[in-house]
Amino acid sequence: MWSGNYRLDFNKNKMGVMKLKMVISLTLFVSVVVTERSRLPNLGLVASFLPSNNENVAIRVTKIPSTPAFGFPSRTTENVGLSSKAQRYISTHDTFDGSISHQVPEVTVGQLQPLAPVSSVPSFEQIIERDWNDFTIRFNKVYSSEQEARYRREIFIENRAKIMRFNAEYAEGKRSFVHKINEFADMLLHEFSENLNGFNRSTRAPSVPLKPATTFLPSANVVFPDSVDWRIVGAVGPVKSQGNCAACWAFAAAGALEGHHFRKTGSLVEVSPQNLIDCTQPYGNNGCSGGLMDPAFEYVRDNNGVDSEPSYPFEQKNGECRFKRENVVATCTGFVDIGENDEKGIEIALATLGPVTAAIDASQETFQFYSEGIYDDPKCGNKPEQMNHAVLIVGYGQEADGRKYWLVKNSYGQNWGIGGYIKIAKENNNQCGIAIQASYPLV
Numbered sequence: 001m002w003s004g005n006y007r008l009d010f011n012k013n014k015m016g017v018m019k020l021k022m023v024i025s026l027t028l029f030v031s032v033v034v035t036e037r038s039r040l041p042n043l044g045l046v047a048s049f050l051p052s053n054n055e056n057v058a059i060r061v062t063k064i065p066s067t068p069a070f071g072f073p074s075r076t077t078e079n080v081g082l083s084s085k086a087q088r089y090i091s092t093h094d095t096f097d098g099s100i101s102h103q104v105p106e107v108t109v110g111q112l113q114p115l116a117p118v119s120s121v122p123s124f125e126q127i128i129e130r131d132w133n134d135f136t137i138r139f140n141k142v143y144s145s146e147q148e149a150r151y152r153r154e155i156f157i158e159n160r161a162k163i164m165r166f167n168a169e170y171a172e173g174k175r176s177f178v179h180k181i182n183e184f185a186d187m188l189l190h191e192f193s194e195n196l197n198g199f200n201r202s203t204r205a206p207s208v209p210l211k212p213a214t215t216f217l218p219s220a221n222v223v224f225p226d227s228v229d230w231r232i233v234g235a236v237g238p239v240k241s242q243g244n245c246a247a248c249w250a251f252a253a254a255g256a257l258e259g260h261h262f263r264k265t266g267s268l269v270e271v272s273p274q275n276l277i278d279c280t281q282p283y284g285n286n287g288c289s290g291g292l293m294d295p296a297f298e299y300v301r302d303n304n305g306v307d308s309e310p311s312y313p314f315e316q317k318n319g320e321c322r323f324k325r326e327n328v329v330a331t332c333t334g335f336v337d338i339g340e341n342d343e344k345g346i347e348i349a350l351a352t353l354g355p356v357t358a359a360i361d362a363s364q365e366t367f368q369f370y371s372e373g374i375y376d377d378p379k380c381g382n383k384p385e386q387m388n389h390a391v392l393i394v395g396y397g398q399e400a401d402g403r404k405y406w407l408v409k410n411s412y413g414q415n416w417g418i419g420g421y422i423k424i425a426k427e428n429n430n431q432c433g434i435a436i437q438a439s440y441p442l443v
Helices: 084-093 124-138 146-171 189-196 248-265 273-279 293-303 343-352
Strands: 002-012 018-025 043-051 056-065 101-107 177-179 328-330 334-337 356-360 370-375 389-398 404-409 421-425 439-442
Touching (some): 146 177, 248 356
Antiparallel strands (some): 002 018, 177 370, 334 439
């Protein structure tokens, strides 16, 4: 939401029609929220007038993005006060640069109707309280005590401010992606990383030796498409949430098994991440405390199958292995590791075979609140020891301006990112280490 003071200066022409010039002066509190589509935002207009005479009218205006970047429904009233012609002009011509002037098409006196007084505009504290309440309701937040609730509220306020500052940089063209408040807005960065990023964190020694991976042999003499999206053909299941269980590796492995099973059979099944969490500890994984995808593939091969999600639902915790042969929905004959730093190899595998699992660095604050756009953060690590999160690459593409990206399915739920997905910069110095440890199952 963006609030400001507008001064309306009227000059009558000989037909008695006024032309409206709007000059913006910012109020003491300015809240800037930008979405990917808002370089030329489609904004609604809600105005409060204090007419003083026929020449000048004091006005307070609140402008609302058509898709609120906070992800909350608009709490304002109808777009009233200006003619639809004037509103259309503003909605298609306004951009945020802190000081904007407009010559708006003709508006008659009758089209300017007094609304609520300026004093009705909510205060800073009221806005904060409203956003906090919306956040706790939308994401079903329940805290153990009033003290914890106050602590989480302070974290939320700080994160909210960071998101607004980041999006202001996007509006200035300094960022290639935008942020939004999501269910992790009441968490500190280290809490976010510890609770959700569990790639390669396990220190458990495997009791079952891991067989060598099959060597990746790229297809030769093949023309690869400019873009790939395995969702389109139905090879990708719905986005899921790992909750506070750092078993990202299990969700990535399950997604890869689903995709390659689809390629073999034409049928999309739901593989149980909980089956992998509970039953791959002998292979060195440690359930909700971390693990790797290749040992999960090895387990499925040795076990000659993995159960379905409906028969073995996710519990957000480690449990005893409860695999049942009658519930098997997918099998695996091995796995393939793509060479380290080989982005071209990942592209070839995606174009010819199916989805690919990958390890990335997801420990940056920019990742925690990612909303949309191409993720490109110079601080994101690309060394093997910096990899901390597992994801599933389901495609690649290119924006109209030529920027290339990997289309990545995450396991943070559908409220994170682009419906649970993220676009990570492709061919950009191995952004976030996406090509450090990529693999896929053989089915």
